[in-house]
Amino acid sequence: MNKMGMKVGYLLFCFFLISSVTFGQLPEAPPSPGPDARYKADILVMVAHPDDESEIASFLAREAFDGHKRIAVTYGTCGNSGGNTVGYEQAASLCAVREIEVRRALESLGIMNVWFLGGEDTASQSPLISLETWNHGAALARAVRYVRLTQPEVIITWLPDYADGENHGDHQAASVIANEAFDLAGNPLVFPEQIAAPENYKLIGNLTEGLRPWQAKKIYFFTNARHQDWIEGQGPVYPSTTVSPSKHVPYYELGATELSYHQTQEDAGPEGREAVYKAAVNYFKHPVQFILGKSLVGGSRTGDIFDGITPGPIPYPGMPNYQPPAHEGLSIELGGPYLFYSRFWKAHGLDHIASLYPPEAGVGAGMEVSVPIIIRNDTDSAQKISLTAELPSGWKEESGSAVYPVEAHGAYPITAIFTAPDGNRPEWQEIHFNAAAGGKTVSALTLRVSNVPSGPVATLRK
Numbered sequence: 519m520n521k522m523g524m525k526v527g528y529l530l531f532c533f534f535l536i537s538s539v540t541f542g543q544l545p546e547a548p549p550s551p552g553p554d555a556r557y558k559a560d561i562l563v564m565v566a567h568p569d570d571e572s573e574i575a576s577f578l579a580r581e582a583f584d585g586h587k588r589i590a591v592t593y594g595t596c597g598n599s600g601g602n603t604v605g606y607e608q609a610a611s612l613c614a615v616r617e618i619e620v621r622r623a624l625e626s627l628g629i630m631n632v633w634f635l636g637g638e639d640t641a642s643q644s645p646l647i648s649l650e651t652w653n654h655g656a657a658l659a660r661a662v663r664y665v666r667l668t669q670p671e672v673i674i675t676w677l678p679d680y681a682d683g684e685n686h687g688d689h690q691a692a693s694v695i696a697n698e699a700f701d702l703a704g705n706p707l708v709f710p711e712q713i714a715a716p717e718n719y720k721l722i723g724n725l726t727e728g729l730r731p732w733q734a735k736k737i738y739f740f741t742n743a744r745h746q747d748w749i750e751g752q753g754p755v756y757p758s759t760t761v762s763p764s765k766h767v768p769y770y771e772l773g774a775t776e777l778s779y780h781q782t783q784e785d786a787g788p789e790g791r792e793a794v795y796k797a798a799v800n801y802f803k804h805p806v807q808f809i810l811g812k813s814l815v816g817g818s819r820t821g822d823i824f825d826g827i828t829p830g831p832i833p834y835p836g837m838p839n840y841q842p843p844a845h846e847g848l849s850i851e852l853g854g855p856y857l858f859y860s861r862f863w864k865a866h867g868l869d870h871i872a873s874l875y876p877p878e879a880g881v882g883a884g885m886e887v888s889v890p891i892i893i894r895n896d897t898d899s900a901q902k903i904s905l906t907a908e909l910p911s912g913w914k915e916e917s918g919s920a921v922y923p924v925e926a927h928g929a930y931p932i933t934a935i936f937t938a939p940d941g942n943r944p945e946w947q948e949i950h951f952n953a954a955a956g957g958k959t960v961s962a963l964t965l966r967v968s969n970v971p972s973g974p975v976a977t978l979r980k
């Protein structure tokens with residue numbers, strides 16, 4: 519081909535290239551791979567320990583078998599401590615055993631999508647201690663990942679409050695993380711590596727995760743609180759004595775069957791699962807009561823948990839705007855979990871929880887209860903503040919009452935310790951705290967307490 523011929527050929531090539539662009543001849547890309555539908559959940563249960571889900575197992579049976587809902591569960595720990603009623607395995611080995619127990623338990627309800635946040639069992643009564651041992655940030659990152667992976671319509675978790683009978687730090691920590699994940703998973707700036715698209719998802723070595731932000735629509739709570747006179751009307755109630763149309767047995771039987779797989783945590787004896795089932799079946803006849811945390815899609819407080827929910831994503835609403843309360847003069851307030859929750863509820867749009875019941879504590883007969891108190895001085899000069907406690911009859915103060923020097927604009931955290939009297943006094947009693955300076959009362963607060971035969975640690979359900 520001569521030079522003229524080459525030029526003509528080049529021009530023809532350019533013409534075909536331009537015309538293919540102009541006339542829509544681009545190759546068609548394959549469909550964008552969406553979220554993996556196998557992991558989509560209608561309900562994501564976020565709890566602390568294997569067997570926590572059993573508290574609501576009869577409800578889960580209803581939703582799984584007859585509501586045809588997709589359900590996933592996350593656990594803060596794998597249950598690596600506590601007694602083993604079946605074998606000799608403990609610690610990491612017990613964790614390995616209980617992971618399988620809970621997978622089999624949930625499989626009995628058809629629930630297969632189960633994940634763990636990597637925390638350690640922590641025998642505390644404070645969510646703050648459990649959050650520390652769980653490595654809060656790492657556990658939260660996992661929780662946000664599982665919300666984005668499962669894209670739940672509804673999240674169910676423990677009630678985020680400290681109560682007599684529901685003071686297990688792990689349960690509370692699981693709730694704190696679930697509420698944080700509810701508010702954070704839709705925010706593209708939170709753990710952004712999780713939602714960055716991989717460069718080429720079909721090759722290995724893609725270190726961004728390819729998830730999507732996801733805003734769950736509702737969050738509900740359940741509780742083991744010993745006193746529940748406040749709970750009526752706070753959320754939907756699901757009877758467990760109803761017969762399942764598909765399984766032809768009452769839901770409480772399905773719930774007790776689910777629990778029966780947790781043999782290492784129950785008094786299984788030689789009869790194993792059958793013994794666990796027999797011991798549990800009456801307990802499961804109680805209805806399952808929820809407390810509405812918040813809904814971003816309306817619906818009534820006591821209506822079905824899917825009331826107001828329609829398929830598809832909803833916009834991320836942004837974070838509630840939290841402003842810490844201003845303090846003036848000299849004051850005292852409950853510290854520890856009480857102070858944390860008073861801030862947490864405001865920051866997460868859960869203000870109504872503060873009005874469910876007043877600050878309370880349960881303590882075993884003859885045992886000690888610790889009461890964290892913050893003594894504040896929001897004046898411009900150092901102050902001496904006298905703290906005194908007025909106790910119900912039979913109670914004994916071990917420490918707490920004293921004169922505390924508090925620097926200007928400072929706070930002095932203390933832990934007052936009291937011993938409960940012997941005997942069962944389940945009715946409420948009150949401890950009154952009084953703060954005085956210059957001979958005048960400047961602040962006061964009240965904590966209601968009850969003492970019961972078993973100690974607080976013994977009452978913790980693992």
Ligand SMILES: [Zn+2]
Nearest residue numbers: 567570979980
């Ligand atoms: Zn538990």
